[in-house]
Amino acid sequence: MHAEARDLIAAMPLPAVLIRWDERIDAANAEAVALLGDGLVERHFITVLRQPVLLDAIEGTLRDGAPRKTRYLTSNGRQDTAFDVSCRAVALSKGPGVLLTFSDVTQMEQAGQMRRDFVANVSHELRTPLTALLGFIETLRGPAREDAAARERFLEIMGNEAGRMERLVGDLLSLSRLEAEERVRPTQPVDLPDLLNSVLSGLAPVAAEAGVTLIPELPEAPLEIAGDPDQLRQVFVNLVENAVKYSGKGAQVTLRLSAPAYHPRLRADGVEVEVIDTGPGFDPLHIPRLTERFYRVDSHRSREMGGTGLGLAIVKHIVNRHRGRLRIESTPGKGSTFRVILPLRAAPPRGEEG
Ligand SMILES: Nc1ncnc2c1ncn2[C@@H]1O[C@H](COP(=O)(O)OP(=O)(O)OP(=O)(O)O)[C@@H](O)[C@H]1O
Ligand SMILES: [Mg+2]
16 A cells, blocks of 8 residues: 555544455554554454444445444443444555544433433422422312312422422522533632621521531631632532531531641642531442432432432532532541632633643
């Protein structure tokens, strides 16, 4: 083959393999070697590409010259990778050939799967309260028509269910807004001790009702960071509310703000806000998934409390938008700590960040 053709294959950004009329590999670029292994040239293609659908496609194109598209799947034990493979006929000097190019479609397929899962989850979350509402409407029209006491009771439940649907829709909207602006870093000055104090006083009635003691460990002096005050409030309301909700009677929830310090994880100066509870905690195996939408440790308990399962997903997005970090620790029987590390000042321009 011409050196020029070989150079062309080497210059292709995707894995590319050229197969000759005698069914041997004529050329392969570095990307193909990375995918299929060393020593490809002059081997019979069947010994390299062992997947039947791909072999059929290559043979077909060698025979009739028509282009074909097919799939190639690999796995390194931890992760599966899916390729779309294109087979195109090429006229070589001594006969027909086939050029294979591999494009990695794993991420596209994963994104599609995530979208389908998300829609399924949302539908499921909405259907539960909706089914309850429909059931009660039915009952109010029929059996409970003249029963004033039952009517009151059912209307209250219906109000709760409708409220849950409203919260769910509100949370979904705030998530999609957050996603849209995640790359825009907020820059308003926010006095953290002041904000955290007002979060605590806002939740004092909830804590009192739950029999939980709130313990502030906040500095007296103002401490300003660059951020979005409404969103930061949302973060700490969510975390303190969770701590109160899931810890239950007799528990203590501490809200602690540390002095500014250099944080290696941020590669910058930052502050740490900790929400520490003495509640039941959970198995640390849940931690990696806790910030996923709709993930709950105990879904029955969360739903009973009117939770949407979106709180921590929102927290995670807001913290990301502030270029901060969220760390979760929990010991079953002892309690949990949710730690938010926030940079003090606006970050250096993109590219210099880690
Ligand atoms: N402090 C905590 N102690 C024990 N479990 C917790 C704590 N915080 C969160 N969880 C668990 O994590 C799950 C996810 O929390 P998240 O805030 O995302 O959803 P939620 O509280 O169920 O709903 P929402 O916050 O939307 O009302 C909760 O359902 C709960 O099982
Ligand atoms: Mg919550």
